[in-house]
Amino acid sequence: AKNLGKNNYQYYNKQLSLNVNEQLQIEQALKKAISNNEIYLNYQPQYDLVSRKITAFEALARWESDELGFIPPDKFIPIAEDTGLIIDIGKHIFETACKAYVEFKSLNPSLKYIAINISSVQFKDKNFVDDILEIVSTYKIKPSEIELEVTERYVMEYSESNLNSMQQFRDLGFRFSIDDFGTGYSSMSYLTKFPIDVIKVDKAFIDGIPKDNNNVLISKAIVALSKSLNYKVVAEGIEEKVQEDFLKSISCDIGQGYFFSKPLNLEAAKKILKI
Ligand code: C2E
Ligand code: CA
Ligand code: CA
Ligand code: CA
Numbered sequence: 001a002k003n004l005g006k007n008n009y010q011y012y013n014k015q016l017s018l019n020v021n022e023q024l025q026i027e028q029a030l031k032k033a034i035s036n037n038e039i040y041l042n043y044q045p046q047y048d049l050v051s052r053k054i055t056a057f058e059a060l061a062r063w064e065s066d067e068l069g070f071i072p073p074d075k076f077i078p079i080a081e082d083t084g085l086i087i088d089i090g091k092h093i094f095e096t097a098c099k100a101y102v103e104f105k106s107l108n109p110s111l112k113y114i115a116i117n118i119s120s121v122q123f124k125d126k127n128f129v130d131d132i133l134e135i136v137s138t139y140k141i142k143p144s145e146i147e148l149e150v151t152e153r154y155v156m157e158y159s160e161s162n163l164n165s166m167q168q169f170r171d172l173g174f175r176f177s178i179d180d181f182g183t184g185y186s187s188m189s190y191l192t193k194f195p196i197d198v199i200k201v202d203k204a205f206i207d208g209i210p211k212d213n214n215n216v217l218i219s220k221a222i223v224a225l226s227k228s229l230n231y232k233v234v235a236e237g238i239e240e241k242v243q244e245d246f247l248k249s250i251s252c253d254i255g256q257g258y259f260f261s262k263p264l265n266l267e268a269a270k271k272i273l274k275i
Contacts, residue, residue: 023079025067025068026075026076029065029066029067029068030063030076030080030089031085033063033065033089034088034089034092036066038063038065039062039063039093040062040096041059041060041061041097042060042265042269043060043100043114043263043264043265043266044058044262044264045057045256045260045261045269045272046254046255046256047254047255047256048254049244049247049248049252049253049254050253053110054108054272055110055111055254056112056115056147057111057114058115058116058256058263059093059096059115060073061076061089081121086121087122087125090119090121091131093116093117094116094132094135097114097116098136098138099139100266100269101139102139102140103270104273105145107273107274108273108274112145113145114145114147115148115149116146116149117179118148118149118150120150120153120154120162123162123165123166124161129168132169143173143174144173144174147174147175147177147198148169148174148175149178149179150177150179151179151180151184152178152179152182152184155178155190155194155196163193163194166194176194176196176197177197177198177234178191178199180200181199181200182205182218183202192229196231197231199222199226199233199234200233200236201219201222201235201236202237204237205218205219206236206237206238206247206257209243209246209247210242210246219235219246219247219252220250223247223251223252227251232253232254233252233253234252235247235254236256236257237256238256238257238259239257243257243259
């Protein structure tokens, strides 16, 4: 830090230590979060753009801490990853999502799958496969009804172990979607090496459609590429009717976003399935 006045420097320092403190606080509280029953899920529906029916839900983690109040997943998931707490939290999320899916499916047998976000740290856990298999067999769910959402970054950090790990799940019948597609450092040639079913076009490329000409071109290109590689395409973060219309016109398969529905708690998710 050069040329910062004395006061500026102190201010900066104070901010920094506050953040470290906050991080530690979150870490401590997170350790008790599962046993305190503070972590739960919301479910955001995904709509088939042709039939306009719900085909799936994405499970999204929520944490209402006794001590710290509501902490969004963007904040606590990275801390859970750094501290290894994501292993237990991830297992809890997976089981909660499976349990909910059984209820959803009984209300609406045409539901195709539930999408669950999986952190790359979980794939490195040697018990992960067995844990997941035990859960799906307990709830009598076919692996093909579970979509594992992995980020583009994980897939593109190409390594034998990522590939082997994904292949193992694929051989067991699980589906894979690539989350936040387009935001990482994608090398298209890597895509075809991985067992992928679905590409999720990041909200950043859906924003401003159809006025934003760059996003119109990018989303068109991603949908066309995905189709030619035989992937299904989900557009994330659809907030307006014009976006839905455009995406449907370029043959995007599935839409997700506030325009259709915000993430819902379990009861609300069950309710919209009945309508
Ligand atoms: P993501 O997986 O990309 O999830 C989509 C995020 O966009 C969600 O935020 C969702 O609520 C939000 N969203 C959906 N539609 C719209 C829309 O139309 N407009 C806007 N502005 N936002 C929309 P959320 O639930 O806060 O989750 C944030 C991120 O935290 C997720 O991004 C994911 O990376 C991570 N995350 C959430 N739950 C889990 C989990 O169970 N496990 C792991 N590993 N990560 C999770
Ligand atoms: Ca996701
Ligand atoms: Ca995403
Ligand atoms: Ca995201």
